[in-house]
Amino acid sequence: MAPGATIGILGGGQLGRMLALAAAELGLRTHVFCPEQDSPAFDVCRRVTQSSYDNEAALDLFARDADAITFEFENVPSSAVAFLRARRPVLPDERALDMAQDRLKEKEFLRALGIDVAPFHRINRLADIAPALAEIGLPAVLKTRLYGYDGKGQYVLHDAGEAEAAWTAVGETASVLEAFVPFSREISIIAARGQDGGFAAYDPPENQHRGQILRRSLAPAPISQALADQARDIGRQVAEAIDYVGVLAVELFVTEENGKSRLIANEIAPRVHNSGHWTLDACAVSQFEQHIRAVAGWPLGPTARHSDAVMDNLIGDDIDRWPQLVAAADTRLHLYGKTQTRAGRKMGHATRLAPLGSFGANRPVPETAA
Numbered sequence: 001m002a003p004g005a006t007i008g009i010l011g012g013g014q015l016g017r018m019l020a021l022a023a024a025e026l027g028l029r030t031h032v033f034c035p036e037q038d039s040p041a042f043d044v045c046r047r048v049t050q051s052s053y054d055n056e057a058a059l060d061l062f063a064r065d066a067d068a069i070t071f072e073f074e075n076v077p078s079s080a081v082a083f084l085r086a087r088r089p090v091l092p093d094e095r096a097l098d099m100a101q102d103r104l105k106e107k108e109f110l111r112a113l114g115i116d117v118a119p120f121h122r123i124n125r126l127a128d129i130a131p132a133l134a135e136i137g138l139p140a141v142l143k144t145r146l147y148g149y150d151g152k153g154q155y156v157l158h159d160a161g162e163a164e165a166a167w168t169a170v171g172e173t174a175s176v177l178e179a180f181v182p183f184s185r186e187i188s189i190i191a192a193r194g195q196d197g198g199f200a201a202y203d204p205p206e207n208q209h210r211g212q213i214l215r216r217s218l219a220p221a222p223i224s225q226a227l228a229d230q231a232r233d234i235g236r237q238v239a240e241a242i243d244y245v246g247v248l249a250v251e252l253f254v255t256e257e258n259g260k261s262r263l264i265a266n267e268i269a270p271r272v273h274n275s276g277h278w279t280l281d282a283c284a285v286s287q288f289e290q291h292i293r294a295v296a297g298w299p300l301g302p303t304a305r306h307s308d309a310v311m312d313n314l315i316g317d318d319i320d321r322w323p324q325l326v327a328a329a330d331t332r333l334h335l336y337g338k339t340q341t342r343a344g345r346k347m348g349h350a351t352r353l354a355p356l357g358s359f360g361a362n363r364p365v366p367e368t369a370a
């Protein structure tokens, strides 16, 4: 694809917005397709289609306008992807979506690659939970197979008597019961694979959640180089197994057993990821540019970090801190242009930079000034 070409993006949230901005930096145009009015990406792309994903006339026009198509979220309806794929390249392809849309397939895929996952069981009905608990033990987490993100469709069981409450909480739908992992920290690997098979990965960040929503990513995670290398290998194995093109993230738990750290994979996101937002400010080529390069068939860029970084999500009312954040010399503020603040809604993020070596192993992260 040459400069001036158009990349179609399914989904118009903040990830689509940051992808469109990265494309513009490279002289590429974007056309964003999203059902919601006032989507954050609509502000920054050349063309917009506001339509539902089952509108074939709209999808057809969208495909005609784009040279290649990508997406910012994994729950794109597979019918829309199949329709588009018959007209234009969709990258990454359906293998990535097929696997990432279903937690059961995802875990089976990881296990088949020899990557450790928490023990899990398929749950089709309430009666499946008791025998699965007997094998897995407590605590355990019941998660819906489809449409889960940010902890939605999840229930943590501490007692076998909670089976019915858990089943109701997930909406009485096909699920997976998995062991609760007693992790010491959570990290992720953000990796990219190009159309030429080139591979690149960023230093894994540590990710801190509150209410199952990412609050903070710290780059680099305070882990050994050996563990960081293992995380990178997991990213590569996943990407190569499905001939992946673009950026993907694998969320990983770090556990400590007999004085040894171990990685357990939790989830794969076949897209740019919130825990990689710090790459915008701490790396020469961000995860967003990297994804655009891959979709365009261009070589991947360098992933080296020139600074340490702490990325804080601005969730709900956190956005009220923007005047202090924008005034802080060491902080880069990114706001998503969302007009309505709601509890739990990601309104923007702020990345504080520090010289390399500031946040490494055993060095506490200073509190954010604002």
Ligand code: AMP
Residues within 6 Å of the ligand: 118, 141, 148, 149, 150, 151, 152, 178, 179, 180, 181, 182, 183, 186, 209, 212, 251, 266, 267
């Ligand atoms: P997920 O939607 O699977 O990414 O889960 C969201 C968050 O819930 C994770 O980042 C963890 O903090 C927590 N979580 C999910 N599954 C488990 C588990 N099996 N054991 C411990 N914590 C979990």
